[in-house]
Amino acid sequence: MILSIADLEAAASGKLPDATQAFFNSGATNQITVKENSSAFSKYRIRPRVLRDVSNVQTEIDILGKSITFPLCMSPAGVQARAHPEGELATSRACSQKNIHMGVSSFANNSVEDIISAGRNVGGQINYGMQLYTMQDREAEKEIIARAEGAGCKAIFLTADSPILGLRYHEKRSNFKIFDGISFPMVENGWEDKKTQSHDERFISFNSDSHSWDEIAWLRSVTKMEIWIKGVLTAEDVEMAIESGCDGVIVSNHGGRQLDDVVPTIDALPECVKAAQGRIRVHVDGGIRSGADIFKALALGAECCWVGRPMLWGLAYDGQNGVELMIDILYQEFRRCMQLAGCRTVADITPDRLARIGSDGSMSRL
Numbered sequence: 001m002i003l004s005i006a007d008l009e010a011a012a013s014g015k016l017p018d019a020t021q022a023f024f025n026s027g028a029t030n031q032i033t034v035k036e037n038s039s040a041f042s043k044y045r046i047r048p049r050v051l052r053d054v055s056n057v058q059t060e061i062d063i064l065g066k067s068i069t070f071p072l073c074m075s076p077a078g079v080q081a082r083a084h085p086e087g088e089l090a091t092s093r094a095c096s097q098k099n100i101h102m103g104v105s106s107f108a109n110n111s112v113e114d115i116i117s118a119g120r121n122v123g124g125q126i127n128y129g130m131q132l133y134t135m136q137d138r139e140a141e142k143e144i145i146a147r148a149e150g151a152g153c154k155a156i157f158l159t160a161d162s163p164i165l166g167l168r169y170h171e172k173r174s175n176f177k178i179f180d181g182i183s184f185p186m187v188e189n190g191w192e193d194k195k196t197q198s199h200d201e202r203f204i205s206f207n208s209d210s211h212s213w214d215e216i217a218w219l220r221s222v223t224k225m226e227i228w229i230k231g232v233l234t235a236e237d238v239e240m241a242i243e244s245g246c247d248g249v250i251v252s253n254h255g256g257r258q259l260d261d262v263v264p265t266i267d268a269l270p271e272c273v274k275a276a277q278g279r280i281r282v283h284v285d286g287g288i289r290s291g292a293d294i295f296k297a298l299a300l301g302a303e304c305c306w307v308g309r310p311m312l313w314g315l316a317y318d319g320q321n322g323v324e325l326m327i328d329i330l331y332q333e334f335r336r337c338m339q340l341a342g343c344r345t346v347a348d349i350t351p352d353r354l355a356r357i358g359s360d361g362s363m364s365r366l
């Protein structure tokens, strides 16, 4: 029986070859951050308020100019065809049905045009954001931006934590074949001669490790979409994002897949929110596996949460239905958490709803 995200992970992983599990589920080097992203949530406990009439709870929030069902979006994750043959098309339909915005990876196995059409064809009106890497070939980068904007994306998510790929030992040991039999329509122009390259070599061949904050002004000059930075973990970089004129940041460590031993995102969030002082939007991803995790992130000041692996597990388990099941699980848990904690609206989820357990076991209010 699949009741929780942990149940979904177990069911999905059983359906995937070992090498694909290693690719989806692993983090970088020693797996410290991938584990801590989730476990760090447990040092927070909820302080519920009672007798507050929670008969009419409002879970909706406005993101990118549209109301979504609850504060959750789908993180951009590449190579979804390794989870299910329909890949991002199934994810897009599920998001559209459930009224949840979706990030599209540059390493999608379907084009941004097809991904958005798939969602529109089932009737929803959600927003999409295009994830970008800083590319060596700026003309090719510009073309992806133009295609995304033309297809209807509302935002660019520039991934800032990946000047190079993280060292992914589990993935290497498993001999995961990323390229065999699948295409990458957003980035593969001119790649025909590189079919034999490794994952790492291919990334190095197109991605720029000399990226800098200067790119934001360039992005502004080529698009009217919102510009967000994905992969910020410090107050200093939130300040840089504000100075550079970004619309938002996603506090993210790439699900622990880039630099290992970095701070878990839920622990980086408070300093990022404090630095933002409401001048820039602050979202978070990494290790979110329950409705209570979403509640805690909001109480610590995030406007919205994003999930990566839970979406991939849903997709691997049962395509579109599996992603819908994943969203339903998180929605039911989050709504119930709000009710039981005495919150009628998302705005009621404030820092005073949390306590923090110290290293000596003591409990303190935030």
Ligand SMILES: Cc1cc2nc3c(=O)[nH]c(=O)nc-3n(C[C@H](O)[C@H](O)[C@H](O)COP(=O)(O)O)c2cc1C
Pocket (backbone or CB within 6 Å): 023, 024, 025, 037, 075, 076, 077, 078, 079, 105, 106, 107, 131, 159, 230, 252, 253, 254, 255, 256, 257, 285, 286, 287, 288, 306, 307, 308, 309, 310, 312
């Ligand atoms: C298999 C996989 C592929 C990913 N691909 C991308 C990508 O192409 N671009 C990107 O910015 N982040 C990518 N991510 C990171 C996610 O956007 C997100 O930051 C991370 O998965 C959040 O952590 P979670 O998986 O614990 O929810 C990927 C993550 C996974 C697991």
Ligand SMILES: CCCCCCC(=O)C(=O)O
Pocket (backbone or CB within 6 Å): 077, 078, 079, 107, 199, 200, 202, 203, 254, 257
């Ligand atoms: C050729 C590199 C593919 C990277 C796919 C995305 C991913 O695994 C990540 O960003 O993490």
